[in-house]
Amino acid sequence: MANPTIAAIDVGSTKVCTIVAEVTSHQELRILGVGVGPSAGLTRGMVDNIHAAIEAIASSVERAERASGTRILSAHVGIAGPHVSSMNSRGIVAIADPRHPITEQDVQRALESARIVNVPNNREVIHVVPRFYVVDGQDHVVDPSGMFGSRLDVETHVVTSSAAAMHNLVQCVEGAGVRVESMVLEPLASAEAVVDDEELHQGVVLIDIGGGTTDIGIYVNGAVVHTAVLPIGGLHMTRDLVVALRVPQPSAEYAKREHGHAIPSMVEEDDELELDAFGSDGKKAVSRRLMAEVLQARSEELLEMALAEVRRGAEPEMLSAGVVITGGAAALPGIDYLAEEVLGLPARIGRPRHLAGLSDILNDPAYATSVGLLRWSLKEQAIMFRSTPGPAAPLGGLFKKVAHLMRVVLPQ
Ligand SMILES: Nc1ncnc2c1ncn2[C@@H]1O[C@H](COP(=O)(O)OP(=O)(O)OP(=O)(O)O)[C@@H](O)[C@H]1O
Ligand SMILES: [Mg+2]
Known part of the structure; x- marks a missing residue:
């Protein structure tokens, strides 16, 4: 019998990512295919244009189907936002x-x-x-x-x-032809992918800085004590650069990703960059130091909001393992140093690990939620079988149940 399969869709505010994986007999994930495409119809985790969102989800699902040679019938879906x-x-x-x-x-x-x-x-x-x-x-x-x-x-x-916000998201995924198997809060998913058991046990803060939202999860003694979703993220950093540098959004996004830094003192004072300007095909020179100052200000604001959430959940002495930063904006150089300064805790960047199969692309903080959705759902299903009433089933029977519950994809 073929191994059971599992699928997840992370409908982010900048990208939609669909992953199909096989679950091996050792309960490990082997990635069969990934489909990533730009997001649409979503602001700060909430659907604001159903048709655009359906199209973006369908396109990501189609890519994952093509990459894996399977047909996705149902999936676990991430949810976040101020709602x-x-x-x-x-x-x-x-x-x-x-x-x-x-x-x-x-x-x-x-x-x-x-x-x-x-x-x-x-x-x-x-x-x-x-x-x-x-x-x-x-x-x-x-x-x-x-x-x-x-x-x-x-x-x-x-x-x-x-x-309403949840039903809108379900509507979009189902409109793309995929049944929603379960909804998972994004910070809980991200933590599954990038935080290890020892960190959870010693106390840790997970911060997933995405495009439109920043997800926070606080863990003490191996258990979640507080979660929050802040309506701020990498898109706001780009928007700040548009205003400060007076360049179009694509130029600002490029400058941030390729030449951004969160610590101005680590950038040479006279370091300049040529960017496409507004209007004609002219160029504009911008200071990298100025860019870093803008990025630092926004990142500091974001981390201070995160600190307020941390204080709601735990005392600093309960968080020996410090902070794990993930999400697309974790790629901003210096963000971990800034986090150490603002939160007063050691910080590291978290990327999904221990994946087999076609997983190269997923070894990036931006895919913490997508990979975590698979891990979380796998764990939940294991708990569900354990709690199924009735006499203890032999291993073969259990495996059949797993296979039934995870028949979320079909070979094409
Ligand atoms: N090298 C980089 N430096 C700074 N920011 C980056 C870099 N690479 C990506 N980003 C930013 O990461 C953000 C996207 O992160 P991610 O893919 O985690 O978002 P998302 O999951 O689509 O959104 P959300 O979780 O908020 O719904 C974008 O704002 C992007 O500009
Ligand atoms: Mg995200």
């Missing part, structure tokens, strides 16, 4: 017969009770992520099933989205 919010919630259940060990169904009941938070009817719950369990007052239990106790509490991180 998403998160909170921590506790679920509590009584164990009917404390003489019997706690079952997966008890755990599910506890999670359900955490989910019943006050959610207005114009919002939908996207995730109820268990952070840790408490069994009869014993704190920080990782997995309570099989333990004895009469009361089970679960601490969760609940993520909700505006129902």
Whole structure:
């Protein structure tokens, strides 16, 4: 039997990326194909032109289908934007017969009770992520099933989205001919791709600086404690350069990507650059030092907003592993030094690792969310099988279930 396959679509504000991967018998991902194209119809993570967004998604999906020689039927999709919010919630259940060990169904009941938070009817719950369990007052239990106790509490991180914004995104993906298997909050996905277990355990901040949004995830003791999506990113840096240098947007984008720096003192004072100017085919000389000053100002503002979110989630001494910066704008030289300065924590750049197959292009911070969507979904599915009620299935049976749930692509 062929290995099961899995697909993910990251509908970003600058690019749409679709990945198809095979899941090996060791639960590792082997990339079969990637399709990347420019994004359209989306601002700060929210759809503002359904037709343009459908076209952009369809084109990325088609490229991934061609590259992998498969047909994508369904996919896991990333969601982010100012319409998403998160909170921590506790679920509590009584164990009917404390003489019997706690079952997966008890755990599910506890999670359900955490989910019943006050959610207005114009919002939908996207995730109820268990952070840790408490069994009869014993704190920080990782997995309570099989333990004895009469009361089970679960601490969760609940993520909700505006129902309309979420349905618009689903509509766009389905309009491109792909069923939405699940929605995943983008910072949770990015962390799966670029942060390792030891960092999660020692406490870490994930910052994914994209085009229109910056996604933040804060992890303490291996569990997420806070997530946030800031409506600011690399597009704002480019826009600032357009205004400061008085050059067209494509010139500013080129200058930023090829010659940008976040630390002005690391750029020679008289270093100049020739850029295409507005209007005629004239050129314009611009100072790289001035560019760096503009980029520093915006990056500092963005990192200060990130710091405010970090303070909401954790104390600095809980974050020994520091900051992992990813997303397309993590390629800006000096952004890690600036982050160390503003956040007062060690910082590194995170890129997706440990991928097999056609994965060269994905070894770039811009693909953290796309790769993370696959990893997150794989992990979720594993949990789902574990919690499927009934007698323990032999390995073959489990694998069949995996195959059924992951029949998201067909060979062409
Ligand atoms: N070398 C570079 N230096 C600075 N910025 C860069 C560089 N390369 C890419 N970027 C910026 O990264 C941003 C795109 O990042 P990314 O691909 O992560 O965004 P996205 O996922 O489409 O958007 P979002 O996550 O906000 O919806 C763009 O603003 C782009 O200009
Ligand atoms: Mg992104």
